[in-house]
Amino acid sequence: MRDAARPVWATRPVWASGLAAALVVGCAVAWLQYADRAAGLRSTWPAVHINHDRVGPQIEAITTWGTWAGAAYVAAVCLVAGKGGPWWVRLRGAAVAATVTAALYATYGSWLMKENEFGKVDVAEKALRWAVACVGPSAGVITAAAVAVAVGRGGARISFRGRVALTAGAVTGALFLGAVHTFQTIEEAHDDLDKVYWIALTTGAPLAALLTGFLVHRMVARALRPVEAIRRELADISGQSLDRRVPVPPTADVIADLARTTNATLDRLETASARQREFTADAAHELRSPLAALRVQLESALRHPESVDNWREVVTEAAADVVRLQHLADDLLLLASHGSVPPVREPVDLSALAEDLVREHQHLPEAAALSLRCDAPVPAVLPGNPGHLDRLLRNLLANACRHAASEVTVTVRTSPAHLTLTVRDDGPGIPPADRARVFARFTRLDESRTRAAGGAGLGLPIARDLATAHAGTLTIEDTELGGALLVARFPAGGQSARRSL
Numbered sequence: 001m002r003d004a005a006r007p008v009w010a011t012r013p014v015w016a017s018g019l020a021a022a023l024v025v026g027c028a029v030a031w032l033q034y035a036d037r038a039a040g041l042r043s044t045w046p047a048v049h050i051n052h053d054r055v056g057p058q059i060e061a062i063t064t065w066g067t068w069a070g071a072a073y074v075a076a077v078c079l080v081a082g083k084g085g086p087w088w089v090r091l092r093g094a095a096v097a098a099t100v101t102a103a104l105y106a107t108y109g110s111w112l113m114k115e116n117e118f119g120k121v122d123v124a125e126k127a128l129r130w131a132v133a134c135v136g137p138s139a140g141v142i143t144a145a146a147v148a149v150a151v152g153r154g155g156a157r158i159s160f161r162g163r164v165a166l167t168a169g170a171v172t173g174a175l176f177l178g179a180v181h182t183f184q185t186i187e188e189a190h191d192d193l194d195k196v197y198w199i200a201l202t203t204g205a206p207l208a209a210l211l212t213g214f215l216v217h218r219m220v221a222r223a224l225r226p227v228e229a230i231r232r233e234l235a236d237i238s239g240q241s242l243d244r245r246v247p248v249p250p251t252a253d254v255i256a257d258l259a260r261t262t263n264a265t266l267d268r269l270e271t272a273s274a275r276q277r278e279f280t281a282d283a284a285h286e287l288r289s290p291l292a293a294l295r296v297q298l299e300s301a302l303r304h305p306e307s308v309d310n311w312r313e314v315v316t317e318a319a320a321d322v323v324r325l326q327h328l329a330d331d332l333l334l335l336a337s338h339g340s341v342p343p344v345r346e347p348v349d350l351s352a353l354a355e356d357l358v359r360e361h362q363h364l365p366e367a368a369a370l371s372l373r374c375d376a377p378v379p380a381v382l383p384g385n386p387g388h389l390d391r392l393l394r395n396l397l398a399n400a401c402r403h404a405a406s407e408v409t410v411t412v413r414t415s416p417a418h419l420t421l422t423v424r425d426d427g428p429g430i431p432p433a434d435r436a437r438v439f440a441r442f443t444r445l446d447e448s449r450t451r452a453a454g455g456a457g458l459g460l461p462i463a464r465d466l467a468t469a470h471a472g473t474l475t476i477e478d479t480e481l482g483g484a485l486l487v488a489r490f491p492a493g494g495q496s497a498r499r500s501l
Helices: 008-038 046-051 056-065 065-081 089-119 123-151 160-188 193-223 223-234 254-303 311-336 351-359 386-403 459-469
Strands: 347-350 371-375 379-384 407-414 420-427 471-479 484-491
Touching: 008 056, 008 065, 008 089, 008 351, 056 065, 056 089, 065 089, 065 223, 123 379, 160 193, 193 223, 254 311, 254 407, 311 459, 347 351, 347 386, 351 386, 351 407, 379 386, 379 484, 386 407, 386 420, 386 459, 386 484, 459 471, 459 484
Parallel strands: 371 407
Antiparallel strands: 347 379, 407 420, 420 484, 471 484
């Protein structure tokens, strides 16, 4: 998992402080060059050539108050460049920039003072060469890297990567400085350097490696404590405790992103689990009613056959309940397989499909007293799943026939942008306040939908899901002719379905 992009306000202090640190070195070298030129021509006499201190006062000023002035300047630049971020993060970055700049600048000044003791005549030239080749670029890069670690991505604490980098860098730098100081001390005492070399090679290097590894290991273990807390919390979360969340560390790094992503996943899982429980309860309730009615009807007929006047009527009613159960089982199976069926995309003519289904519904019992009409003058081809589009229109027709008073009209229209399928009936209609509610599963309107009428409250939700699967929409709109008007719109131009049910 990669870190998210650093915000703009957090990137500005990094490059600004690096440029400022390099600029401080450049200003110091420029001052030395100016002072060297102002000191006049160099003397050809050896005594004057050696003892003439051309830039000594300037080097002393650079090493003393110049160090603090340069550090303050770099800190101010870093602080101003971070405008827009949290003040404590800006302050932390400025403090790190000042500390690193002061350390580098003081070291550079000490070297200049030592060089000036033995080579006063050309120390300005040496300073220029080293500043251009090494000191200036290294000061800029090291300062920028330190500020990048300190600022991180704007979190209240330094990130995991930053803490590891700081630990490894600090330990390595301290050991290196200690080794340099030791060799310098031995060289000044004219001790046996060859012996010291072999001691450092056989003992010092392994000990330095072990110390660095140990300290980095401790820091990594400490930095990974939030991961262990996340693991423990996840291990305790079960299907009955999906409301629990993992702790989010107060950092802005990959570990905090992992915790937030985990919590977002748990949110979705909890929502899906709640929907599944609700759907299971509703499905069980819907299945219980027709099964109970069918059982009572058949058991009553079997126990008291002498009270049954017409066995054909009993079987007919039982068959009607079985048909209702079959339709409900089909709906539940379709909802359960949502998203798991491989996509089927074929050219489907909505106009031809509408004409066939209207002709078929004219012979069904629920449409015997109705006038069904189809107005689809031109072909309307839509890439999609033929079975699902057939189911969509069947559900809309069944809903319209259930509530129509005398007439149902199916219309198919084409335009450059959309293919529009409308189904209108002349029934009581759907009030505007209930138009969003009817697309919820197992929802029935009190006046128009009852179990006796045969609706389970799944037809319109399934139809909307099928329309959405084909990159379309299904809405209920106003009509001046009265009744209910359901409108399905699909994108034209050969756009295929986004997913399959």
